[in-house]
Amino acid sequence: MKNIHVRSTIQSYDIVIGNHIRHHIKDQLDKNYSSILIITDSNVGKLYAQDIHDGLNQKNIFIEIVDAGEQSKNIETFYNLHTKAIEYGLDRQSLIIALGGGVIGDLAGFVAATYMRGIDFIQVPTTLLAHDSSVGGKVAINHDKGKNLIGSFYPPVLVLYDTDTLQTLPPKEIRSGYAELIKEAMLSDSGLWNKLLSQHLDRITPADLEQFLEMGIKIKAEIVQQDERESGVRKFLNLGHTLGHAIEADLGYGVLTHGEAVAIGLLFAFYVSEQELQAVLPIQELRDWLKRNEYPFLVNTDRIDELIDLMKRDKKTEHNQIQMVLLNKIGDPVTHIVEENKLKNYLTSFVEREIING
Amino acid sequence: MKNIHVRSTIQSYDIVIGNHIRHHIKDQLDKNYSSILIITDSNVGKLYAQDIHDGLNQKNIFIEIVDAGEQSKNIETFYNLHTKAIEYGLDRQSLIIALGGGVIGDLAGFVAATYMRGIDFIQVPTTLLAHDSSVGGKVAINHDKGKNLIGSFYPPVLVLYDTDTLQTLPPKEIRSGYAELIKEAMLSDSGLWNKLLSQHLDRITPADLEQFLEMGIKIKAEIVQQDERESGVRKFLNLGHTLGHAIEADLGYGVLTHGEAVAIGLLFAFYVSEQELQAVLPIQELRDWLKRNEYPFLVNTDRIDELIDLMKRDKKTEHNQIQMVLLNKIGDPVTHIVEENKLKNYLTSFVEREIING
Numbered sequence: 001m002k003n004i005h006v007r008s009t010i011q012s013y014d015i016v017i018g019n020h021i022r023h024h025i026k027d028q029l030d031k032n033y034s035s036i037l038i039i040t041d042s043n044v045g046k047l048y049a050q051d052i053h054d055g056l057n058q059k060n061i062f063i064e065i066v067d068a069g070e071q072s073k074n075i076e077t078f079y080n081l082h083t084k085a086i087e088y089g090l091d092r093q094s095l096i097i098a099l100g101g102g103v104i105g106d107l108a109g110f111v112a113a114t115y116m117r118g119i120d121f122i123q124v125p126t127t128l129l130a131h132d133s134s135v136g137g138k139v140a141i142n143h144d145k146g147k148n149l150i151g152s153f154y155p156p157v158l159v160l161y162d163t164d165t166l167q168t169l170p171p172k173e174i175r176s177g178y179a180e181l182i183k184e185a186m187l188s189d190s191g192l193w194n195k196l197l198s199q200h201l202d203r204i205t206p207a208d209l210e211q212f213l214e215m216g217i218k219i220k221a222e223i224v225q226q227d228e229r230e231s232g233v234r235k236f237l238n239l240g241h242t243l244g245h246a247i248e249a250d251l252g253y254g255v256l257t258h259g260e261a262v263a264i265g266l267l268f269a270f271y272v273s274e275q276e277l278q279a280v281l282p283i284q285e286l287r288d289w290l291k292r293n294e295y296p297f298l299v300n301t302d303r304i305d306e307l308i309d310l311m312k313r314d315k316k317t318e319h320n321q322i323q324m325v326l327l328n329k330i331g332d333p334v335t336h337i338v339e340e341n342k343l344k345n346y347l348t349s350f351v352e353r354e355i356i357n358g
Numbered sequence: 359m360k361n362i363h364v365r366s367t368i369q370s371y372d373i374v375i376g377n378h379i380r381h382h383i384k385d386q387l388d389k390n391y392s393s394i395l396i397i398t399d400s401n402v403g404k405l406y407a408q409d410i411h412d413g414l415n416q417k418n419i420f421i422e423i424v425d426a427g428e429q430s431k432n433i434e435t436f437y438n439l440h441t442k443a444i445e446y447g448l449d450r451q452s453l454i455i456a457l458g459g460g461v462i463g464d465l466a467g468f469v470a471a472t473y474m475r476g477i478d479f480i481q482v483p484t485t486l487l488a489h490d491s492s493v494g495g496k497v498a499i500n501h502d503k504g505k506n507l508i509g510s511f512y513p514p515v516l517v518l519y520d521t522d523t524l525q526t527l528p529p530k531e532i533r534s535g536y537a538e539l540i541k542e543a544m545l546s547d548s549g550l551w552n553k554l555l556s557q558h559l560d561r562i563t564p565a566d567l568e569q570f571l572e573m574g575i576k577i578k579a580e581i582v583q584q585d586e587r588e589s590g591v592r593k594f595l596n597l598g599h600t601l602g603h604a605i606e607a608d609l610g611y612g613v614l615t616h617g618e619a620v621a622i623g624l625l626f627a628f629y630v631s632e633q634e635l636q637a638v639l640p641i642q643e644l645r646d647w648l649k650r651n652e653y654p655f656l657v658n659t660d661r662i663d664e665l666i667d668l669m670k671r672d673k674k675t676e677h678n679q680i681q682m683v684l685l686n687k688i689g690d691p692v693t694h695i696v697e698e699n700k701l702k703n704y705l706t707s708f709v710e711r712e713i714i715n716g
Contacts, residue, residue, distance in 0.1 A: 009367065034677045079433050079501075079508075086503045086671065093676045114472075116673045117498065117509045118587070140475065143437075145444045150437075151475045152510060229476070313444065315474045318451045319392040 002214055007225045008137060008155045015135060015159040015217060017210070022048060022124065022162040025055040029158075031120070033095040035060035037085055039108035040099040041068040044126050048165060052099055052124065062088045066107070070253035073107050073141045075150070081111045096121040098156075101173075102133035102258065106148070109139030113154035123156045126165040128177025129259055131213050132184075134159045136224040136237075142253070146313050147245050153229055163210050174201055175295060176259030182286075183239050183266055184216040187223070189331030192216070197285060201293045236333040238316060239325040240265030243347070246310035250303055256296065263295045271350045272343075273326040276336060281327060287357070299351050308344050360572055365583045366495060366513045373493060373517040373575055375568070380406060380482065380520040383413040383455075387516075389478070391453040393418035395443055397466035398457040399426040402484050406523060410457055410482065420446045424465070428611035431465050431499045433508070439469045454479040456514075459531075460491035460616065464506070467497030471512035481514045484523040486535025487617055489571050490542075492517045494582040494595075500611070504671050505603050511587055521568050532559055533653060534617030540644075541597050541624055542574040545581070547689030550574065555643060559651045594691040596674060597683040598623030601705070604668035608661055614654065621653045629708045630701075631684040634694060639685060645715070657709050666702050 001018035016028060036056060040049050045065040053061050064084050066072040085096075098108035098121060105123050112121035123134035140151025169177075178201060185192035192215045199208065220237065227234040244265030248256060267290065270283040299307070316323040316335070322343060326336045338346070359376035374386060394414060398407050403423045411419050422442050424430040443454075456466035456479060463481050470479035481492035498509025527535075536559060543550035550573045557566065578595065585592040602623030606614060625648065628641040657665070674681040674693070680701060684694045696704070 075433065075437050082501055082508055083503065086501060086507060089678065091676050091678075092673060114508050114510060116507060117496065117511055138475065143440055143444060145441065149444060149474060150440055150472050152472060153475055313447075315450060317449050319449070320447065 004214070004217055004221055006135065006155070006221045008228060010137065010153070010228070011155045011157060013155055013157055013159065015161060015221070017161040017163060017214060017217070019164050020162060021160060022051050022165070023055045025052060025122075025124075025160060026057050028160060033058075033120070034093040035062065035088065035090055036095045036097060037088060037090055038063045038097045038099055039066070039081060039104060039111065040064070041066050041072065041101075041104055043068040044100040044104070047168070048099060048124075048126060052097060066104070068103075070103055070142070073103050075141060077107065078111060078141050081108070082115060085111065085115050090115065090119070092116050092119055094119055097124055098122070099124045099126065101125065101127035101130045105130055105134050106138070106140050106151070109154060109156065110141055110151055113139050113152040118154065120157045123159040125159065125161055127169060127173055128166055128209070128213070129173065129180060129257070131161070131177060131217055132180040132220060134161070135217055135220050136234075137228065146310070147249060147253070148315070161213075163206070163213070166209065167206065171201065171294075172257055172260070174204075175263075175293065176257035179240075179259030179263040179266065179295070181212050181216045183237075183262060184219040186239060186266065186327060186330055187236050187333055188219045190215060190219065192219070193330050197289050235316060235323070235335050236325050239327070239333060240269050242311050242314050242316065242322070242324050243268045243307065245314065246307045247299060249310050250306050251298060256298055260295055263290055264297060264299060267354070268347070268350055269324065269326060272324060272338065272346050273328070275346055276338065277326055277328055277334070279326070279328050281329065287354075297354055300355065301348060301351050304344060304348055304351070307347060308340065311343070312340070362572070362575055362579055364493065364513070364579045366586060368495065368511070368586070369513045369515060371513055371515055371517065373519060373579070375519040375521060375572060375575070378520060378522050379518060380409050380523070381413045383410060383480075383482075383518060384415050386518060391416075391478070392451040393420065393446065393448055394453045394455060395446060395448055396421045396455045396457055397424070397439060397462060397469065398422070399424050399430065399459075399462055401426040402458040402462070405526070406457060406482075406484060410455060418447075424462070426461075428461055428500070431461050433499060435465065436469060436499050439466070440473060443469065443473050448473065448477070450474050450477055452477055455482055456480070456492075457482045457484065459483065459485035459488045463488055463491050464496070464498050464509070467512060467514065468499055468509055471497050471510040476512065478515045481517040483517065483519055485527060485531055486524055486567070486571070487531065487538060487615070489519065489535060489575055490538040490578060492519070493575055493578050494592075495586065504668070505607060505611070506673070519571070521564065521571070524567065525564065529559065529652075530615055530618070532562075533621075533651065534615035537598075537617030537621040537624065537653075539570050539574045541595075541620060542577040544597060544624065544685060544688055545594050545691050546577045548573060548577065550577070551688050555647050593674060593681075593693050594683050597685070597691060598627050600669050600672050600674065600680070600682050601626045601665070603672065604665045605657060607668050608664050609656060614656055618653055621648055622655060622657060625712070626705070626708055627682065627684060630682060630696065630704050631686070633704055634696065635684055635686055635692075637684070637686050639687065645712075655712055658713065659706060659709050662702060662706055662709070665705060666698065669701070670698070
């Protein structure tokens with residue numbers, strides 16, 4: 001069992017990583033809760049909700065199951081969960097447990113952040129991708145006009161990461177989470193980049209995955225505790241996300257996984273870094289690795305204008321100027337304003353090149 | 359012009375009180391905002407929105423007007439304001455101004471708290487009641503099942519209180535705000551209690567009102583900066599609100615003003631304090647003053663069960679036990695668990711007595 005401590009001005013917390021620890025969640029609680037609401041989805045609920053319930057070993061535990069998928073991060077589901085929390089009698093001494101992937105963490109976390117102006121919540125991530133979203137206290141739901149536009153900074157009291165739950169993930173989910181690990185590796189000179197790209201996803205061992213997970217979480221935790229509210233270095237974590245989010249929104253959430261869209265965004269960040277910063281980067285290495293591991297490239301030139309419009313609505317945009325995170329080299333990120341016309345040209349030539357190469 | 363500073367772990371801020379200061383809001387800003395959204399209601403907008411707009415003296419100012427009244431603090435209006443903020447292109451360097459009473463402050467503040475995980479907002483209260491809600495960083499919307507159940511702790515960057523806007527308030531609104539001043543007076547030994555109850559609302563002077571306002575705000579500010587997230591002394595500010603909120607919800611929001619409902623709650627808090635704590639309190643003085651100043655007493659014995667149910671859903675309720683704020687004497691509040699059957703008896707005899715006396 002590994003324990004990573006994250007300092008926060010709002011609420012510091014531990015990330016506990018271990019095998020089968022979901023059965024012993026009670027051991028990790030240092031408070032007596034009047035009632036507990038487990039929020040999970042239709043896929044994860046049937047696998048693990050009962051384990052968590054039994055592991056809590058107390059009265060007044062309730063389970064709410066929402067539809068699996070990004071479309072549950074909407075305002076109606078958010079409101080309905082509040083209704084349930086009221087009906088179950090949750091009070092300020094109650095706890096919400098987010099059991100699932102990033103969608104559940106964001107949604108249940110935002111319910112906890114806003115229920116009676118905020119009650120405790122615990123993240124129990126069950127996907128590889130959720131190693132990213134469960135750390136750092138960002139919670140949100142989507143607006144019809146953009147992803148994560150309605151939300152808060154609201155850290156959990158605990159993140160409990162049972163690596164056993166990763167064993168049953170489909171390849172698409174492994175690809176998704178692994179792309180965020182690659183992003184973390186690109187932000188750090190820890191050597192994680194070489195480790196990650198020397199692997200093939202079909203043949204990765206649980207022990208390797210656990211090691212990468214721990215390294216990725218440490219990189220992320222280090223950044224977020226320097227800058228909780230994303231006024232500075234935390235913006236670097238958006239590497240690959242300006243285009244990634246735009247692709248997700250343009251295709252409709254759920255067509256690509258989040259990480260698959262981010263992977264395209266990472267490649268594009270390399271490309272723009274070469275153009276704008278004259279950086280020399282392992283773009284070919286990343287391109288080959290993504291292809292070998294069957295990451296889809298679902299962008300075409302017909303959608304450039306829509307993608308640019310979506311990128312302008314990115315949360316990093318300030319005074320109407322699009323900011324991207326670029327790299328001087330692996331481990332050396334910068335935020336950089338890219339003029340709209342230039343960005344359009346970059347995106348057009350990037351997409352044309354990838355389609356020809358694809 | 360008076361300046362009261364409120365310390366906050368999230369964001370410290372000033373409360374500036376003065377006559378006609380709405381015309382000079384630009385002088386109070388220490389930041390350059392990319393765009394500004396003024397959120398106001400159908401009553402206040404036509405009176406003051408243009409003054410604020412002109413006083414800001416910059417580009418990219420937008421005005422959104424919602425229906426006046428408590429019913430606007432709902433999830434649909436909240437979501438629609440997010441839609442407008444996105445359409446107007448608000449970014450993380452934008453500002454929201456809440457121009458109006460408590461409803462607007464709570465609603466616009468919660469939009470600001472959750473838009474892209476939080477942007478700056480300024481409270482410009484235009485009612486006497488809003489002296490209370492604009493200080494302390496509580497923002498929220500209502501759930502169908504209870505008031506302020508969905509919200510955050512999210513302080514403004516500035517409260518700008520133009521006392522000129524109080525001159526046109528109808529008597530019902532003066533009654534409403536004055537009840538919260540009485541509550542603050544009950545929590546403090548500052549002598550405010552005697553000052554307030556020696557006045558008749560029909561004959562109060564602007565100078566007196568401004569003095570009381572400043573004293574009330576100081577009492578409130580003192581309490582909230584001791585306990586931002588309401589785990590301790592801040593609960594005292596709920597004096598009169600356990601029953602007050604229940605009455606508002608039971609009658610339907612808007613039948614009584616918030617302060618009129620709280621006034622009944624304050625009288626009841628005196629009554630329960632006499633019963634539970636054997637406190638000797640000026641209940642007769644308050645009753646006479648409320649009657650003289652035409653506070654309505656809209657409670658009857660048919661609704662006791664519903665009121666008790668609503669009181670059980672109060673945010674102070676923990677482990678299913680109803681907590682009330684009671685007084686040992688003026689300036690000496692305590693939180694106190696009142697057993698449900700006893701509370702029902704108290705409420706019944708209180709209502710019967712008031713109806714007979716009324």
